[in-house]
């Protein structure tokens with residue numbers, strides 16, 4: 001062991017020579033697999049994995065963990081690799097453990113309203129299966145078609161319906177995990193009530209693969225909502241974003257309240273989305289409601305009319321069908337893809353909902369004053385205080401220079417976050433990206449306790465070492 005208790009991650013010939021000891025477990029070491037599985041959707045990092053393992057069962061994961069302990073090999077647990085904090089990157093010759101081959105839906109219990117599946121099942125498949133059986137899995141986000149349920153658990157995925165349904169944390173009824181000690185734990189066993197001490201299940205949710213490998217997940221299911229109706233409104237004043245939210249919130253159950261700017265719209269429409277209306281506006285909000293009844297939607301339409309009359313809203317549109325609702329959602333959900341060619345430097349901070357405009361105004365002023373060279377795309381889940389700040393790379397800057405300047409922005413922004421008592425990561429997680437900034441949101445005592453907790457579950461420091469903290 002080296003002095004910081006880390007396993008050696010350099011390419012030791014003997015270590016990989018032991019791989020055949022993992023008999024039956026698929027091993028890939030070809031350059032394409034190493035490049036593909038060694039990274040996630042985060043930009044500005046370089047993949048450097050030494051091997052990829054694709055277990056097919058919890059027992060095989062246990063075999064891998066025990067082998068890693070014996071050989072002091074660093075493992076990177078890997079789901080759909082849609083993360084944006086480099087939590088699933090292998091940058092130090094680690095061995096990637098992909099859950100991709102563990103992709104069976106195991107059981108849907110209609111009475112208990114739970115669905116049990118392997119960790120490698122794609123989120124959208126869980127959603128579809130639940131729908132086909134008369135239920136609803138409500139955690140939802142743009143990367144649903146690629147992300148895996150185990151990764152959602154590891155990152156406590158949030159997304160677009162948090163204000164109505166909460167985060168992944170609220171929907172995990174049970175977990176099977178292999179800890180860094182090689183123990184298989186079955187946590188909570190789908191119980192609704194369970195008052196038997198520390199809830200280790202919750203500890204694993206959001207642990208980013210640093211405590212164990214999640215191999216099986218049982219999620220709770222909801223009753224399916226009725227048809228969704230989407231309102232998109234244009235406005236020119238940031239304060240109006242909150243005023244509209246307050247008015248809708250006081251009368252209706254809102255499923256999603258999202259915001260994006262005219263800059264974001266420029267990119268999504270260039271990418272193929274249809275503009276919502278022709279009137280120009282600086283900000284756009286998207287509100288999703290359930291068609292509880294036609295009268296309910298009429299009332300909401302009346303409120304929208306009032307806001308137009310009052311001048312809070314400059315224009316707007318209401319979906320008349322699920323197809324139109326999906327088209328309107330594309331204006332928001334396609335932002336990531338539409339800006340991806342600009343190699344955005346991403347942030348996903350949060351502040352208390354009521355303080356969003358104040359924070360946005362202060363931060364916009366800092367960015368405009370100190371970095372006028374940057375085009376910044378703001379969007380986010382404004383209803384829960386989560387803002388995505390995407391800085392687009394100017395063509396004339398090298399990648400390194402760009403990232404360096406963005407780090408300067410980070411320092412400013414996170415100091416401001418500390419002042420606002422917000423979070424440096426609302427939903428993307430810490431990974432490698434937020435590691436240097438964790439102290440802006442968590443106290444030294446908290447970080448020390450987290451490190452001690454890791455040591456209990458992963459005494460040999462083999463699970464995703466270097467992520468979240470050193």
Ligand code: MLT
Pocket residue numbers: 084142159333336346348380388
């Ligand atoms: C989103 O809300 O679209 C995601 O968190 C992705 C992103 O920030 O790009």
Ligand code: ZN
Pocket residue numbers: 159380381388427
């Ligand atoms: Zn998001």
